[in-house]
Amino acid sequence: MTHDFVVNTENVNEYKFRVLTSGIDYKQYLRNPVVLYIHTRENKDEERGSEVVGRCIALKVKGTDLIATIEFDEEDPFAKKIAGKVERGFLKMTSIYADVVETSMDPELILEGQLYATVTKSKLVEISIVPIGGNDDALKLSKFGFDPVKLNKVNTNKTENMSNFKTIAIALALSADADESAIIQKFQTLKLDKEKAEAKVTELENKFTQLATEEGTELINKVVELGLLPEGLKAVQLSAYEADPAGQKVIMTKLITDKEAENKQSGNHTVIKNVVLNNKKPEGQEADAKETFDYLQRFDSVKLGKIKQDDPAKYAQLADDYEKGVRYAGK
Structure with missing residues (x-):
């Protein structure tokens, strides 16, 4: 029995950070693609069955989503039980366990509502079936075994950030009490206006070049017709005209x-x-x-x-x- 799960997106999770799918290294994981239940590696309860409930037989990236195809071990009673709950729709979520390799505080990588640094590079350790994840595609990170990851906080000083927002808002010709969403919207509008202006400039430059080439060709043809320039030098003269x-x-x-x-x-x-x-x-x-x-x-x-x-x-x-x-x- 196999099922496809979205195991990672680049959305901000309930822990207020996010993991970039493009930075997840899963080469080593695919050599030992274990699927656990709630990240349990040791199980002393014999009635529950083994720790491994299945294996990942394929990983693929679709946009910013990491999608896993999971096959359950139906020879194991507990794994079969979990597979049945998935089949019947009682369990729908997964969570990844990964080692953090690199993080970034780059403002361009910080989304609205994010409080901690973005994980730009990580190494996948395992995937688990979970009853409740951290968000729509719950993530749980690890670093050096089971030690919790400590990510840098984006907004460490609320008063300082409010002052910065005020300064930025005034610079953008907004009200001094404009909130974060208004500032972001203004930046997006300015970015769009800039892109439109650049596109217009490029369009006008191309049009000018085309008109200059047409005018130059007409003049050069007349010069050749009057015997002032050899036919073979038309291309050279046109280059000089365009310059x-x-x-x-x-x-x-x-x-x-x-x-x-x-x-x-x-x-x-x-x-x-x-x-x-x-x-x-x-x-x-x-x-x-x-x-x-x-x-x-x-x-x-x-x-x-x-x-x-x-x-x-x-x-x-x-x-x-x-x-x-x-x-x-x-x-």
């Missing part, structure tokens, strides 16, 4: 602006040069290219001479336009 977004933005924006202005001016020169030297009309121009001084001079000198003779003003205008065009195209 100094403000500085790199100024530099690349200036490069882009200057290059676009240069390209625009070069484009205007090309248009004028084509008109003057190749007799090509700009888009939207209505004048006949054959009426230019350059064309008439090269292909119809007779007509040019006639214009000079019959219409000196037109001749002068054609010559002036030609001279201006050649001069502009040569810049």
